[in-house]
Amino acid sequence: MDDILKTGTTTVGIVCKDCIILGADKRATSGHFIANKNVNKVLPINNQMMVTTAGTVSDIQLMVKLIKAELKLKEIRTNKTTTVKEGANLLAGMVYANIRKMSLIPGISHFLVGGFDSKKSLYDLYPDGSIAEINDFVSSGSGSVMAYGVLEANYKKDMKEKEGVELMIKALNSAIQRDAASGEGIDVFVIDKKGVKKSLQKIINTRL
Numbered sequence: 286m287d288d289i290l291k292t293g294t295t296t297v298g299i300v301c302k303d304c305i306i307l308g309a310d311k312r313a314t315s316g317h318f319i320a321n322k323n324v325n326k327v328l329p330i331n332n333q334m335m336v337t338t339a340g341t342v343s344d345i346q347l348m349v350k351l352i353k354a355e356l357k358l359k360e361i362r363t364n365k366t367t368t369v370k371e372g373a374n375l376l377a378g379m380v381y382a383n384i385r386k387m388s389l390i391p392g393i394s395h396f397l398v399g400g401f402d403s404k405k406s407l408y409d410l411y412p413d414g415s416i417a418e419i420n421d422f423v424s425s426g427s428g429s430v431m432a433y434g435v436l437e438a439n440y441k442k443d444m445k446e447k448e449g450v451e452l453m454i455k456a457l458n459s460a461i462q463r464d465a466a467s468g469e470g471i472d473v474f475v476i477d478k479k480g481v482k483k484s485l486q487k488i489i490n491t492r493l
Contacts, residue, residue, distance in 0.1 A: 293466020295428030296326060296337035297436070297456050298397040298407045300421055301449040304477035305399035305407050306484070308453040309337050310428070310460065310467040322469040331356050332480050334372050334400035339426045340393045340412065344383055348394060352376045369400035373408040373416060381414025395425045401476050428460030428467040435459045446475060450484050 296309040309326035312319060326338050330353050338345045355375060356367050380394055396410040397419075407419040422440050424432040435456040444452070450473055457471045473485040 293427030293464065294326060294339045295424065295426045295432055295457055295460035295464060295467040296339055296395075296397055297424045297429075297432050297453055298337065298399050298409075298419060298422065299436075299440070299444070299449045299453055300405065300407050300419065301446055302443040303405070304446050304449070304475050305401065305405050306446070306449045306453050306473065306475050307335050307337050307397060307399045308457055308471055308473040309426075310457060311470045311472065312466065312468040313342065314466045317465075319468075324469075325472065327472050327474050329481055330372065330376075330398075331367070333366070333402060333476065334369055334398065335474055335476055335481055336376070336399075337397040337425070339395040345394050348376065348379050348383065348396075351379060366402065368402045369398065369406040369408070372400065373398040373406070373410065377408075377410045377414055377416040380410055380412065384413055397423060397425060399476050401478055401480075405476070424456070424460075426460075426467065428457075428464035431460040431463045432456040446477070446484075450475070454485070 293314050299306040307327050311324050313321035313324045327335055328349055329335050356372055359367055393412050395412050398408040400406055409417045409419055409423045422436045439452050453473050460467050475482050475484045
């Protein structure tokens with residue numbers, strides 16, 4: 286059963302001078318089986334925030350739906366735009382509650398939350414529901430070890446958007462080349478003061 290439930294991925298978040306960049310591969314796995322070759326792992330939750338996803342797919346899908354609804358309701362009730370910090374903390378609470386409920390299938394999920402309100406923000410939401418603000422870069426998933434090697438060696442403070450996108454591609458490509466659970470290409474998104482935009486969708490040939 287443990288082998289069947291094992292999944293893998295690579296997601297990355299990078300803090301640049303004027304934006305946050307989020308990216309991920311597109312492969313979904315179940316043990317050694319490639320379950321899907323075209324998965325969107327970087328998802329919008331409103332006009333100024335996005336999340337990367339890793340973990341149990343059903344739990345991820347439900348929590349993304351819930352956080353989108355909760356943020357919309359909050360804005361309607363308060364007539365104020367929700368900050369990235371508020372959104373990240375609300376989602377972290379959902380992750381905390383989800384991992385502690387009794388279930389035959391563990392509801393493990395790991396989110397990176399990036400956004401831009403009056404300033405740029407990037408948060409790492411651990412599978413246990415804890416939360417950490419990130420000031421440079423972060424990666425999650427089975428390919429994160431390879432991605433971190435590239436990020437540690439090449440990240441510079443106050444990188445421009447173009448430099449950040451190039452570093453994102455390099456980090457994800459490194460993971461794809463060595464992590465069997467990551468592959469099929471990458472998605473890269475940029476969040477800045479203008480909102481969310483897709484920067485790149487690229488197919489990368491893996492050497493398996």
